[in-house]
Amino acid sequence: MKIGYQGIAGSYSEAASIQYQERKQAEIKNLDMLGYNSFVELVQDVASQKLDAAMMPVENSTTGLIDRTMDLYRGQSVLATAEVYQPVQHILWGVPGGRIEDLEEVYSHPEALSQCRNFFAAHPWIQPIAYTDTAQSAKLVADEQNPKLAALASPRCGDLYQLIPLQKEIQSEETNTTRFFLMESFVEPGEGIGKYLQEMRGEHPKRTRLMLYVETPHKPGALAKLLNTFNLYDCNLEGLDARPIADQPFAYGFFIEVDISHVGIDMEIFWKTLAYASNRMQLIGCFEPMNDGKIGGEAYATA
Template sequence: MKVGYLGVPGSNSEVALQNECHGMPDIEAMGYTTFPELISDLVEKKLEMALIPVENSTTGFIARTADLFRNKPIVAVADRYEPIDYTLFGVPGTDLSTITEVYSHPEALSQCEVFLAQFPEMKEMPFADTAKSAAYVKKQNSPQMAAIANPRAGKLYGLEPLAMGIQTEKSNTTRFYIMKHADAAILKGNQLSLYLEVRHEPGALSKLLQIFGILNCNLLSLNARPIPGQPFAYGFFLELDMTDMSVAFDVLWQTVLQAVTYIQILGRFERTNHIEYN
């Protein structure tokens, strides 16, 4: 089975994929440079599954990936919470005091901002991927360069740790959707992910949210995003916990249809318990 992820071996997505697929036979991990390329291959059925990050416990909703789900025949059949542990790495022999440039993905830099604020002499250098930043620092072999990446990446690319556990939130976790083509997916479970648009009139969104309350659905998240081609108009990504819903799913669906102008199911699966931290 071909499973896609963003990045190269050692990226956070690749670590999540390895943990999710551990013990599964015949898994072929396929790394991608960009999310559009990854999602395009899933749409075209060149992949059977993909892991896509959608939310981080420190920085929140990952809009750049969710935006790509709109109007695509792909759905989430499960989700995975992956703890993200960051280390500052340098080439062997590097000392923390010599570092002037720190390379990593912008998301990782943001998740380590408190640590980095202690070293104003270190210039943040955004990079396409955490693992690629580790490989780059290794290749440059400069004692003035460092990379922020997970422990697997540092080991893979032969770097030495300079500071460990540098993420601002020690419980830092990224949530991934496990996605398939809609034709190959069986959607069931108590958690529902939707993208929808409502009429641009007073109370339209409020009326929709009231429906969820009346039917005893717990709103887990709600995020507004601009609608392409419609300046200053917004659609909404939302998730519902239907565990205690008072009606059948078909009743919920038909009721919601009356309150929206567009709706797309992005996923349905069993709700995952959050990871417990000490």
């Protein structure tokens, strides 16, 4: 199996891929991991089946939905088939002789920089600089050997790139965790999504979580009508995020996550009822939930 991930060795996306590999040891014998520089390319290569899958960050416990990846799935032939919770504990890595007082620039992935807002607020002389991923930021600092530069990256990057810790656990929230989706290629089957989901229930009964992208008519009560349908079928709503629709200023679509374990009717009827209440609906994920949404404990133990 060939899995793509953002960054180079030491990135959190690589760590999430390793965690997934450990979980699936019995099923996946050979796993090839390929580092990428861009989420756009990752999604393209999954959709075109150059890759079997991509490990993509989708939500962070400190900063919420990772829209730079979630927005890429809209209209693409991809589907999340598994999720991974990866603890994200950043270290401020510098070079020998480096001191926080002398730092001028700190490099990292933009998501990682946002997760450390409190640190930058407390050290206003340091400029946060966005870079492709956390591990390449660490490598850049190691290559430059300039004590005015540092990187926010994972604990593993210290050994990998011979760096010195200037401060540990630098993220604003101690339990900072990023949730990843394993994205695979998915073309809507001719017989429709409802039938697909009904078959899925038989074959993979533990895949009780759906991630949907839905656009509702722009009229009073439209979203309420859709949400009522979930209520009608006893679906617990696990997430709801609004995202702007391209080229339709101030119109929004919704990423909706639901637990379908208590749906008592055929999934074809379920899907048709939802489709009736929406203008556009895409299945973004169908997977077995991990950690029951709880962060810490088991997730940290298995990191």
